[in-house]
Amino acid sequence: MSSPAANSRFTGVDFYEADRLLSEEERAIRDTVRTWVDDNLMPIIGDCYVEGRFPKELIGGMGELGFFGANLPEAYGCAGLNNVAYGLIMQELERGDSGVRSFASVQGALVMYPIFAFGAEEQKQYWLPRLASGEEIGCFGLTEPDFGSNPAGLVTTARKGDGGWVLNGTKMWITNGSQATVAIVWAKVGEVDDPASIRGFIVPTNTPGFTAKDQKGKLSLRASDTSELHLQDVHLPVDALLPESSGIKSPLMCLTQARYGIAWGAIGAAMACYDEALRYAVNRVMFDRPIGQTQIQQVRLADMLTEITKAQLLTLQLGRLKDDHLLTPQQVSLAKRNNVNMATECAREARRLLGANGILAEYHSMRHMANLESVYTYEGTHDMHSLILGEKITGLSAF
Amino acid sequence: MKIAVCLKRVPDTTAKVVIADDGVSIDPTGVKFVPNPYDEYAIEEAIARKTAAGEGETVVVSLGTDAAQETIRSALAMGIDRGVLLQIAEHPDPAAAAALLADELATGGYDLILMGKMAVDDSQHQVGPQVAERLGMACITAVAHLKIDGGTVTAEREIEGAVEVVRCGLPAVITCDKGLNTPRLPALKGIMAAKKKPLDIKPVTAGESAFEVLSLTLPPDRPPGRIVGEGPDAVPELVRLLRTEAKAI
Amino acid sequence: MSPMLCVLEQRDGTLRKVSHEIVAAGRKVADAMSTTVDALVFGHDDVEGLDALGACGADRVLVATHDTFRLYSPEGQTATIAGLAANYSTVLFAATATGKDLAPRVAARLETSCATEVTDITVAEGRVVVTRPVYAGRAIQQLRMMASTAVLSIRPNTFPVTDAGRPGTLESIPVPEFTANVEVVEVKAPAEAALDVGEAAIVVSGGRGLKEPENFSLIEDLADAFGQAAVGASRAVVDAGWRDHSAQVGQTGKTVSPGLYVAVGISGAIQHLAGMRTAKVIVAINRDKDAPIFKVADYGIVGDLFEVVPRLTAEVRKLRAEG
Numbered sequence: 001m002s003s004p005a006a007n008s009r010f011t012g013v014d015f016y017e018a019d020r021l022l023s024e025e026e027r028a029i030r031d032t033v034r035t036w037v038d039d040n041l042m043p044i045i046g047d048c049y050v051e052g053r054f055p056k057e058l059i060g061g062m063g064e065l066g067f068f069g070a071n072l073p074e075a076y077g078c079a080g081l082n083n084v085a086y087g088l089i090m091q092e093l094e095r096g097d098s099g100v101r102s103f104a105s106v107q108g109a110l111v112m113y114p115i116f117a118f119g120a121e122e123q124k125q126y127w128l129p130r131l132a133s134g135e136e137i138g139c140f141g142l143t144e145p146d147f148g149s150n151p152a153g154l155v156t157t158a159r160k161g162d163g164g165w166v167l168n169g170t171k172m173w174i175t176n177g178s179q180a181t182v183a184i185v186w187a188k189v190g191e192v193d194d195p196a197s198i199r200g201f202i203v204p205t206n207t208p209g210f211t212a213k214d215q216k217g218k219l220s221l222r223a224s225d226t227s228e229l230h231l232q233d234v235h236l237p238v239d240a241l242l243p244e245s246s247g248i249k250s251p252l253m254c255l256t257q258a259r260y261g262i263a264w265g266a267i268g269a270a271m272a273c274y275d276e277a278l279r280y281a282v283n284r285v286m287f288d289r290p291i292g293q294t295q296i297q298q299v300r301l302a303d304m305l306t307e308i309t310k311a312q313l314l315t316l317q318l319g320r321l322k323d324d325h326l327l328t329p330q331q332v333s334l335a336k337r338n339n340v341n342m343a344t345e346c347a348r349e350a351r352r353l354l355g356a357n358g359i360l361a362e363y364h365s366m367r368h369m370a371n372l373e374s375v376y377t378y379e380g381t382h383d384m385h386s387l388i389l390g391e392k393i394t395g396l397s398a399f
Numbered sequence: 400m401k402i403a404v405c406l407k408r409v410p411d412t413t414a415k416v417v418i419a420d421d422g423v424s425i426d427p428t429g430v431k432f433v434p435n436p437y438d439e440y441a442i443e444e445a446i447a448r449k450t451a452a453g454e455g456e457t458v459v460v461s462l463g464t465d466a467a468q469e470t471i472r473s474a475l476a477m478g479i480d481r482g483v484l485l486q487i488a489e490h491p492d493p494a495a496a497a498a499l500l501a502d503e504l505a506t507g508g509y510d511l512i513l514m515g516k517m518a519v520d521d522s523q524h525q526v527g528p529q530v531a532e533r534l535g536m537a538c539i540t541a542v543a544h545l546k547i548d549g550g551t552v553t554a555e556r557e558i559e560g561a562v563e564v565v566r567c568g569l570p571a572v573i574t575c576d577k578g579l580n581t582p583r584l585p586a587l588k589g590i591m592a593a594k595k596k597p598l599d600i601k602p603v604t605a606g607e608s609a610f611e612v613l614s615l616t617l618p619p620d621r622p623p624g625r626i627v628g629e630g631p632d633a634v635p636e637l638v639r640l641l642r643t644e645a646k647a648i
Numbered sequence: 649m650s651p652m653l654c655v656l657e658q659r660d661g662t663l664r665k666v667s668h669e670i671v672a673a674g675r676k677v678a679d680a681m682s683t684t685v686d687a688l689v690f691g692h693d694d695v696e697g698l699d700a701l702g703a704c705g706a707d708r709v710l711v712a713t714h715d716t717f718r719l720y721s722p723e724g725q726t727a728t729i730a731g732l733a734a735n736y737s738t739v740l741f742a743a744t745a746t747g748k749d750l751a752p753r754v755a756a757r758l759e760t761s762c763a764t765e766v767t768d769i770t771v772a773e774g775r776v777v778v779t780r781p782v783y784a785g786r787a788i789q790q791l792r793m794m795a796s797t798a799v800l801s802i803r804p805n806t807f808p809v810t811d812a813g814r815p816g817t818l819e820s821i822p823v824p825e826f827t828a829n830v831e832v833v834e835v836k837a838p839a840e841a842a843l844d845v846g847e848a849a850i851v852v853s854g855g856r857g858l859k860e861p862e863n864f865s866l867i868e869d870l871a872d873a874f875g876q877a878a879v880g881a882s883r884a885v886v887d888a889g890w891r892d893h894s895a896q897v898g899q900t901g902k903t904v905s906p907g908l909y910v911a912v913g914i915s916g917a918i919q920h921l922a923g924m925r926t927a928k929v930i931v932a933i934n935r936d937k938d939a940p941i942f943k944v945a946d947y948g949i950v951g952d953l954f955e956v957v958p959r960l961t962a963e964v965r966k967l968r969a970e971g
Binding site for chain 1: 411413431469472473476584585586587588590591593594
Binding site: 493526533 | 659664719720722726744745746748749751752753755756757759760761762763764765777780781782783784785786787788789790791792793794795829830831832833834835836837838842843844846847850874892893894896899900901907908918919925926928929930931937942943944945946947948949950951952955956958959960963964967
């Protein structure tokens with residue numbers, strides 16, 4: 001009973017004392033989310049995943065504690081945190097489950113952020129407090145069936161008519177789509193080959209002509225709703241337009257926000273897997289000794305810890321750059337690409353270390369492993385981020 | 400109503416205990432410190448009572464080293480109005496701690512003084528009644544259910560195999576047990592607001608200790624046990640061992 | 649050396665079992681100090697079982713009678729003890745709900761600290777030295793008591809009662825004037841008198857492995873089969889609302905030292921282990937052979953508790969029926 005891993009609560013992974021680089025408030029915020037995840041999410045997440053159900057009963061509590069859009073100003077009912085604290089929230093949520101972190105990412109970075117960045121004052125005053133509390137739930141409609149990695153090609157249209165706007169189109173792979181009470185929909189107000197005509201619209205999902213249906217048969221992110229949105233002659237008032245949105249650059253700015261959160265979230269998933277693997281390795285006895293006493297498992301654990309530690313330091317610096325307004329989208333690409341890939345590897349190695357038990361939902365690594373395949377793919381696939389970095393390095397675009 | 404909460408900073412309950420080189424204390428290296436879990440019931444009770452009353456003040460008082468400021472701020476983040484640190488180099492014995500806390504609390508005009516029934520580090524469960532004795536206040540310990548009606552306190556506390564219903568007037572010292580309430584997590588806004596709330600720091604010194612710590616050791620390892628067998632077929636052998644070898648039944 | 653004062657507990661006019669242990673602990677110290685043991689009993693009427701106290705080690709039995717002593721009277725009992733304490737080298741209580749309330753009040757009157765939950769007492773250089781668990785059982789502390797009167801409370805089930813053959817002479821003592829600010833108005837006994845996990849000789853505890861709260865009936869049946877056994881619970885199931893907090897063993901619950909502790913479907917988080925590791929014999933039943941509980945268990949059965957526990961209940965009943 002001497003192992004540090006032999007207690008049930010998650011105490012983090014911090015080999016390089018990165019905690020010393022955090023302020024007292026940042027640590028306190030991290031600990032609130034960590035405790036909340038232990039108390040509220042961990043007891044149910046395995047069942048939610050197996051049942052293919054997003055735990056929507058947790059939304060109110062998350063809103064009350066201030067998890068949504070936490071880096072937006074207090075004046076709009078948000079917590080007014082810096083970006084490192086925001087990142088730590090994402091890390092801790094994804095330590096629980098990527099689907100739950102995705103929910104918070106979408107709500108904060110893809111719904112609240114565009115309203116904050118591109119909305120009129122009245123829009124901000126109306127929507128942000130309601131989204132912060134979880135009273136309203138948002139989704140982000142950018143991706144279309146034929147336009148994933150190339151969102152500039154989207155074909156959803158917004159036309160003037162009836163004293164307002166009329167939207168038509170189809171969106172796919174939309175997290176929270178069927179739960180959402182409001183959608184941020186990106187559409188072209190000009191020609192379909194003109195990405196500069198892309199604008200954002202606030203679409204209450206009870207508007208006639210708007211329908212959402214869940215995409216079934218997912219083997220990943222099962223505790224998260226992924227939906228298809230159909231907009232057929234959706235009539236909106238003039239003030240549904242986000243007035244400051246302008247061209248493909250606007251949704252891409254949102255994606256940079258979300259990817260920033262994903263870079264942190266992936267560390268959480270990796271830490272969860274490492275923690276589970278470590279506990280198992282020191283307790284599981286085979287051939288009269290803990291499997292953690294075998295070289296092959298020690299290599300696994302050493303590799304995981306090394307990669308997690310590198311990612312922690314990398315991402316903390318990314319956060320400090322963001323707080324100093326020095327962040328570039330390519331730096332976010334590097335972190336998203338590295339961290340998600342790292343987490344995917346950790347999850348796979350942890351699952352293997354867990355042996356047969358590792359395929360059970362009672363353990364967490366395989367759930368993370370399957371989830372991370374989605375995280376690897378969404379918000380700019382791993383490969384797209386390679387090309388973004390490639391372009392940055394060489395000045396030559398390969399896409 | 401004016402409510403004081405006494406709060407102690409203690410090692411996290413999941414922390415592995417490592418004995419320091421002096422042989423009488425724990426090695427704090429790498430140990431996370433948290434608010435004493437029983438004191439969190441007191442904090443929650445104070446905040447909930449003030450919220451329900453719609454008026455009053457809540458004050459947290461902690462005796463401890465400078466590091467206890469962080470612990471006080473965690474109470475402020477939960478919703479306590481202001482904090483007082485009775486700053487001391489190291490924790491004194493319970494009687495000395497109670498004397499220092501009582502000195503601070505005596506002049507505060509508090510209607511209610513709340514704290515945990517015990518601290519999970521030295522496990523002494525005595526500071527509450529000791530403070531009450533020094534202040535000449537009524538005291539009910541280990542309370543799991545609390546009703547305050549006008550000036551009358553009615554509390555329930557678990558005694559072995561039964562529940563004792565106890566009544567007293569205000570002002571009173573109440574020590575809190577698990578079951579009294581569910582302490583809230585500090586909301587993120589609360590954490591940000593905490594650093595703007597007042598926190599007075601008052602250096603204090605303790606009198607002579609009522610005891611001397613001779614040693615602190617880890618509990619002896621239990622001799623290795625054995626797996627009697629697998630499944631229900633192992634039960635007869637277990638019962639035989641319990642009867643003839645362990646003589647436990 | 650001044651004598652020992654043992655403050656006993658009674659409920660409904662009958663001495664509680666732990667009272668014998670307090671006297672036995674007092675006897676142990678008194679023998680080391682070559683002094684005598686006084687046992688103090690509070691009551692409003694006759695108290696049953698006083699004649700057994702000589703055998704436990706009491707030289708004198710002091711009886712303080714007052715109307716309010718039908719139930720616990722914090723201030724009345726504090727005043728009575730405080731009036732006597734200066735004549736004693738040591739005042740001993742039990743670390744029960746009452747003792748934990750009363751001992752610090754008495755210590756405060758004597759302007760000293762008490763030592764609570766004491767598991768061993770020795771005497772060195774004329775001073776009382778106590779052993780007590782700290783950090784919820786994760787470490788053991790030894791304290792030398794410096795005050796002229798040491799105030800201690802002992803953990804139930806740790807001091808064995810042996811036949812000491814002392815006279816146990818009965819004497820009445822006066823109760824001083826006191827103001828009762830705190831009044832115990834009622835003791836609510838549960839429908840079925842439940843044994844307390846902190847005091848029972850046998851504790852059967854259940855955890856998450858039981859899957860549903862209703863399945864605690866398996867634990868209750870096993871406890872019933874043992875007789876004189878209390879039902880305990882892990883923190884996880886108490887937090888989930890399956891069992892009352894009074895049943896919780898471990899951190900933020902009770903630390904127990906029964907003769908036999910049976911852990912069913914409890915994996916053994918460090919906080920739980922700290923709360924029961926001083927049990928004399930530990931039995932664990934768990935389906936996961938790697939569960940940490942097996943590292944502290946004297947005897948383990950790896951298997952499905954839903955099969956193992958009913959069989960164990962049946963075997964224990966059979967054994968007890970055979971006498």
